[in-house]
Amino acid sequence: MKKHTFIISVVVLVIILAVVSFYMLFVHVPYYQYHHQLDEIRNEICETNQYEYDDYFSEYRGKETYYIVKVKINGVESYVAYNKELKLVDTYQGEVADEAVVQKAIQDKYQVNIESMEIGYENERFVYYGRYQDEQSLLYVYYDLATGEFIKAVRLGE
Numbered sequence: 001m002k003k004h005t006f007i008i009s010v011v012v013l014v015i016i017l018a019v020v021s022f023y024m025l026f027v028h029v030p031y032y033q034y035h036h037q038l039d040e041i042r043n044e045i046c047e048t049n050q051y052e053y054d055d056y057f058s059e060y061r062g063k064e065t066y067y068i069v070k071v072k073i074n075g076v077e078s079y080v081a082y083n084k085e086l087k088l089v090d091t092y093q094g095e096v097a098d099e100a101v102v103q104k105a106i107q108d109k110y111q112v113n114i115e116s117m118e119i120g121y122e123n124e125r126f127v128y129y130g131r132y133q134d135e136q137s138l139l140y141v142y143y144d145l146a147t148g149e150f151i152k153a154v155r156l157g158e
Helices: 002-048 099-110
Strands: 052-061 065-073 076-083 088-092 118-122 125-133 137-144 150-157
Touching (some): 088 125, 099 125, 099 150
Antiparallel strands (some): 052 065, 065 076, 076 088, 118 125, 137 150
16 A cells, blocks of 8 residues: 555656746746846847936837837936837837826727737837737727827737
């Protein structure tokens, strides 16, 4: 009986080890490497251009991929957009629409609650964009970053 218990225990431990190893190699390590690479891109943009990083960085994947960074340029709060080759595409310095007002407009118009908005670069302008997914469809909404005005919505599915 003790021999069977020992064998079962060893088999269970081997299975647990295999599952943990699979998770580490195929999930955790690629996830960590991806985010580490994004940190390096953010640091390179800020260091190369002597920007003071202001706690916002995002990889925006629309028609093209852009890196959006909130920085201070000579003490002025700014958003900069860089393409995949890390070339400056656009800079925005000015008032930013209140995110809560944009979220309320989305809730009023589409009856959905988008908890956090991201900042992207679409059609040569800085935008707030949000995503809402339910069982039947996926909704993307775009609002102007400066004015908070509706730009477009794309619904996939249904």
